[in-house]
Amino acid sequence: MPNVLRNRAAVAALVLVSVAVAGCTGETPGTAAPTPGTSASSAAPDDPNVPKVANPLDASAFVGDACKLLPAAAAAELGFAEPGEASNDTSNPACSWHIRGKADGLQLILGSGNREKGMGGIAGLRKAKDSGQLRFLEPGPDVDGYPTVYYGLQDRRARGNCDLAVGIADDLTFSAHAGGYDNEQESCGNAQKAASAVIKTLKGA
Template identity: 85%
Template sequence: MPNVLRNRAAAVALLFVSVAVAGCTGETPGTPSPTPGTSASSASSAAPEDPNVPKVTNPLDASAFVGDACKLLPAAAAAELGFTEPGAPKNDTNNPACSWGIRGKADSLQIILGSGNREKGMGGLAGLHKAKEAGQLKFLEPGPDVEGYPTVYYGLQDRRARGNCDLSVGVADDLAISAQAEGYDNEQDSCGTAQKLASAMIKTLKGA
């Protein structure tokens, strides 16, 4: 994978857990961790459940992928999306991540498994809604269900019109996985790819 894609993937993985620290001046979205001094228990019980957050009726267990998020997208599924090179794991953050690129093209994919956010009491789609309410995310919009699981489009800003789509799918009430497609020509291509990526991840989880 070109160095520019590796660097961008690393930045996205970091921002997924530190939007509150990074602020809202950049374009790459992420899911914040609780503010310093906030325990997981207090973060999860500080406010009543948000009725706008859809419940996950059939939660999936992603614990087997915490050590290697790349396994969420098997090589055959990646090839169907046009990515034939192996994914580049990013396990140096609280949330394991993996990115894919195409030599000579801007198209890239990234998966971020929000297991670290879960441990901090900011997991699931509920964590994104909390971040939006706190002003850490400027953009949050319901997305289409993927394989029966709820999703949201989210970010520091809405980047879809520029061919960058950030989709988070709730696989449990306290666990979300980010499916990101960047560098595409338009919103239809990028969000269509992000939805296919989310679908592939869910199928992998169901078969695990």
Template identity: 35%
Template sequence: MRTINRAATLIGFTLLLAACSSEELGSPTVNVSQPSASETSGLWPNPYTVPPEKGLDVAPFLGNPCGLVSPGLLADEKYSVEGRPRLPGEDTTADVTGPYCGWSGKGDSRGLTVSIQSGNARRGAGGLVHLRRMYDEGRYAYWEDTSIGGYPAAYLDLADRRSAGGCGVAVAVADDMSFSVAVDAYADQPTEACSAAARFAEDVLGNLERGI
């Protein structure tokens, strides 16, 4: 039961980043107010955009989201190295949000999910700018700006689970593209959850930069 609840929580975090309303998940359409041209033009220093020369290409991982995380880091963090990929056309959540992959902790109930928000980009609502506007519209319980590996990022969630050992972070890799990392069930060390999410996010950035 704990495994089922953990999986539901992590999938819920992945879904909450979709730029559509809950009643539209079967056939998603954009349901957020559109940013102005100045917000999405890519002109630095808008805090949620990425200069063109720093943009990262997620295309090599759209069919292999599990490849976003290094096996060595998974082993160091005591997760199973074998992930569970979920792709559009095979999974209803991936149909809405984009491809994602989940891993389980070794010998405990921890969980990790990494998702590419290509679904938002496909609907013209990709990137951290749009996620921030969703927060401003009351979609998320909290939003905390941060930077990971030199890229704009934010800790956010539908409900604040940090005191219970759950944490999610979204990272912009282009003006119209972001990815997310969510961890759960760090109940014995709840303050470690966001640190773990940030470590995984930094690893994802490194793999995107290398394109492997």
């Protein structure tokens, strides 16, 4: 895996894991630690900044292999001819794709670990932003009817790195991280295309 993607993957995983850790330890000042196994969205049911998911999707079949979220044909359309590489570095299953000799990279992370710790969904990312763990969180365009947010330790879209989280249940997201591109249009466009392919996979599961 190219260093650019590896570094981005580490940061992305750190963000997702820090959300879960803060939620289960209660170390974040002013933030009550939810009971493990409960939905993070239930902690703030009236928060207008947290969109509800009208038609939740079941991603349980992909917890053991996040690479199956993106079919080979869909990956090829994004320029990734080689199979994805699974990562077990975090409690959230992940898979990465890259193009040999180029910086372009894609990573998908399923936030099932955050869900188990009661810090899943877009609500969990909102809590991380409110507590200062995330510096950047902004609503994104719906993908196939599912709400999204751009997020990260900082906004890196103008530099060709796009981090997009998609709410597929009130307490579950998956994230598409596209990086190493020349501009925001390419990186976020590919993140959205990958997200759409994942949603189609989940609907067909």
